[in-house]
Amino acid sequence: MSQDAKIRLDHVQKKYLGSKAPAVDSLTLEVPEGEILVLVGPSGCGKSTTLRLINRMIEPTGGRIFLDEEDVTTVDPDHLRRRIGYVIQQIGLFPHQTIAQNIATVPKMLKWDKARIAERVDELLSVVGLDPEVYRGRYPSELSGGQAQRVGVARALGADPEIMLMDEPFGAIDPITRDRLQNEFLRVQETLRKTIVFVTHDIDEAIKMGDRIAILGEQSHIRQIDTPERILAFPVDDFVRDFIGSGSTLKGLHFEIVDDNVELDPYPTMTVDSTAAEGLALARAAHADWVLLLDASHRPLRWVPVDELEAGGPVTAESGTEVLAKVSLGATLFQALEQMLVSSAAVACVVREDGSYHGVVRLTYLNRVIRQARREAREHYERLEAMA
Amino acid sequence: MSQLTPAQARLGDHGTTTDGREPEGSLPPDLEAPHEPGWLTRARRKHLGLKTAPLGILGLAGLVFWYYQSLNLAESKVQIASPLAWGTKLWPQTVEHLTIAFWSTVLVVVVAIPLGIALTRPPLRRFGPTIVAVANSGQALPAYGLLILFLSMLGQGLRTVVVALVLYALLPVLRNTMVGLDAVERSVIEAGRGMGMTRWQVLTRIELPLAVPVILAGVRVAMILNIGMATLAYLIGGGGLGVTIAVGLKLQQDAVLVIGASIVAIVALTFDWLGALAETYLRPKGV
Numbered sequence A: 001m002s003q004d005a006k007i008r009l010d011h012v013q014k015k016y017l018g019s020k021a022p023a024v025d026s027l028t029l030e031v032p033e034g035e036i037l038v039l040v041g042p043s044g045c046g047k048s049t050t051l052r053l054i055n056r057m058i059e060p061t062g063g064r065i066f067l068d069e070e071d072v073t074t075v076d077p078d079h080l081r082r083r084i085g086y087v088i089q090q091i092g093l094f095p096h097q098t099i100a101q102n103i104a105t106v107p108k109m110l111k112w113d114k115a116r117i118a119e120r121v122d123e124l125l126s127v128v129g130l131d132p133e134v135y136r137g138r139y140p141s142e143l144s145g146g147q148a149q150r151v152g153v154a155r156a157l158g159a160d161p162e163i164m165l166m167d168e169p170f171g172a173i174d175p176i177t178r179d180r181l182q183n184e185f186l187r188v189q190e191t192l193r194k195t196i197v198f199v200t201h202d203i204d205e206a207i208k209m210g211d212r213i214a215i216l217g218e219q220s221h222i223r224q225i226d227t228p229e230r231i232l233a234f235p236v237d238d239f240v241r242d243f244i245g246s247g248s249t250l251k252g253l254h255f256e257i258v259d260d261n262v263e264l265d266p267y268p269t270m271t272v273d274s275t276a277a278e279g280l281a282l283a284r285a286a287h288a289d290w291v292l293l294l295d296a297s298h299r300p301l302r303w304v305p306v307d308e309l310e311a312g313g314p315v316t317a318e319s320g321t322e323v324l325a326k327v328s329l330g331a332t333l334f335q336a337l338e339q340m341l342v343s344s345a346a347v348a349c350v351v352r353e354d355g356s357y358h359g360v361v362r363l364t365y366l367n368r369v370i371r372q373a374r375r376e377a378r379e380h381y382e383r384l385e386a387m388a
Numbered sequence B: 001m002s003q004l005t006p007a008q009a010r011l012g013d014h015g016t017t018t019d020g021r022e023p024e025g026s027l028p029p030d031l032e033a034p035h036e037p038g039w040l041t042r043a044r045r046k047h048l049g050l051k052t053a054p055l056g057i058l059g060l061a062g063l064v065f066w067y068y069q070s071l072n073l074a075e076s077k078v079q080i081a082s083p084l085a086w087g088t089k090l091w092p093q094t095v096e097h098l099t100i101a102f103w104s105t106v107l108v109v110v111v112a113i114p115l116g117i118a119l120t121r122p123p124l125r126r127f128g129p130t131i132v133a134v135a136n137s138g139q140a141l142p143a144y145g146l147l148i149l150f151l152s153m154l155g156q157g158l159r160t161v162v163v164a165l166v167l168y169a170l171l172p173v174l175r176n177t178m179v180g181l182d183a184v185e186r187s188v189i190e191a192g193r194g195m196g197m198t199r200w201q202v203l204t205r206i207e208l209p210l211a212v213p214v215i216l217a218g219v220r221v222a223m224i225l226n227i228g229m230a231t232l233a234y235l236i237g238g239g240g241l242g243v244t245i246a247v248g249l250k251l252q253q254d255a256v257l258v259i260g261a262s263i264v265a266i267v268a269l270t271f272d273w274l275g276a277l278a279e280t281y282l283r284p285k286g287v
Helices: A047-054 A077-081 A099-103 A105-109 A114-127 A145-156 A175-192 A203-209 A228-233 A238-244 A248-255 A276-286 A306-310 A333-342 A363-387 B002-013 B042-070 B086-119 B122-140 B143-154 B158-182 B186-194 B199-236 B242-250 B254-282
Strands: A005-014 A024-032 A036-040 A062-067 A084-088 A163-167 A195-200 A212-216 A222-226 A269-271 A290-294 A300-305 A326-328 A348-351 A357-361
Touching (some): A005 A047, A005 A195, A024 A047, A024 A062, A024 A222, A036 A047, A036 A203, A047 A163, A047 A195, A077 A084, A084 A145, A084 B186, A099 A105, A099 A145, A105 A114, A114 A145, A145 A175, A195 A203, A203 A228, A212 A238, A228 A238, A228 A248, A228 A363, A238 A248, A248 A333, A248 A363, A269 A276, A276 A306, A290 A306, A300 A306, A326 A333, B042 B254, B086 B158, B122 B158, B143 B158, B143 B199, B199 B242, B199 B254, B242 B254
Parallel strands (some): A036 A195, A036 A212, A084 A163, A163 A195, A269 A290, A326 A348
Antiparallel strands (some): A005 A024, A212 A222, A290 A300
16 A cells, blocks of 8 residues: 555445445455546446545445545545536536536635635636636526536636546537546646546547546446556456457557657658669668659659669659658557558558658557557566565 | 646647647637527516516506496495495405415414425435325315314404415425425536535535525415415404405305405415515525
């Protein structure tokens, strides 16, 4: 047990009166400060119950809950909840209060003075991307679903809680708006560094939002808890594998970055100054069917096929086909793969910030990266097992 | 607080979102302006009714006044002149009538709203159906019988009338209080509790304000019931405008009958209008 866990559940159990099996059975979990932990699992697995145990909207029937190593299992739940932001799928804005009054709910209960509350409301509206001038006096019925959930998040952030609990916050929002809200939330979180427990049933949302993911089975038993990369690279059992579903390898590519530490494949390149014969020699040497033509400042220009070089003639900016597939350093391998699929040479050109040629990504390279990620994840779990 | 400022700056220089659209422009057009200005929206029609109703009531009152003047009481026979004397009969009876209706409505509100609140709280929830059934039977009994029943228990007088009317008019307020509170969305209550509001705060700041329109509608119904039922108060010596109506019936004087009944109608219409006014202006904004 590390001592710096922001949230720690110790053998927490919830058993409803009159049911034999507990809804949450002896759950032990730690969330370090500043982390987004996503609880994900099939419906009915108790993930929402688990979340509501943390702020004691549901009272646990066993075990202990610690926040900042302070045992909060028996403190006044109302005071406890004022320290914890809470966002739910249905949002639950108070329809008879303005947006400003909604956001001021917790600060008002904590008896902040009026000027400070007003300042805070405007600040939070800006944080969630709503213009305070326009929105602070509106009523919830005047908002779209996406705007309402922005206000829901702002309200949860009201008194600047260190911990946020989010129960499928973007679940009822259309996919395009959801994607945008997720991105914005992640960007805000980069600065705020709240400790967040996030519940979803959507594995893709979990992969996107989570620093770590806990995949829960029946009765909130943790089947696997780890970073999204490792879970994708090495699902520990069939339950997890089934839950992640197909395409986990592809999803894993989102986490691999094209950067300087990775050795990229070389590719025969030539400039507009060189002759066809020189290019042909390079291609032959590398057993390549194409040569990449660079311009004077070393930017990728055209793919020139070997046949064209064999035919001789001058190599110009019109030779071959255009270079469509370019990714910059820092892009994910997923983006690189997408580019490879449209490239005539089936490789993605990696360019530096100034647009100059850096290297290429090929299928064999992806294959190498994936296998390495899997090996590392497996070794990680073998080490854990050896320690246990 | 200060740690938020960088985020603000970030969002600020991030004028457009991932797909390049302005964040504000993202809302669907149908939600941009939820209140389309139609010529006669339902709300406006209602306001129209609110504004024209007093004219109708005043017109009716003017008509009755003209009729009353045309009777020329000073020269008419005693069967008409005596019961229609304004200073000694009609005005005191109107005051009595309103007193009965006022106290019975106040008592209904004082009893039924707290009862309705209590019966929607978890510990007492299971008694709800039973109590509603009792209140229901109070209304199912003939008002006449109810009055006689209380006469035998409490004796004659205004107090007995008020007690009987309270039982009679309890149901609409009780039921509307329970319905109004139950209609508050669970998610709104859940959000309030989740932010650390106490049960009392959730009740007083969220549930009751949201239930106000429904509760007020119940109170309005109870008030009108009480004004109507107060005409029966004369049966057990409670007074009120029922006396004039009864006299008109007994002496077969249509003028007395018409004037007595008209004043009851004017009083009832006036208070119904005041009720409508309260419902409109006490409705929480944004709902």
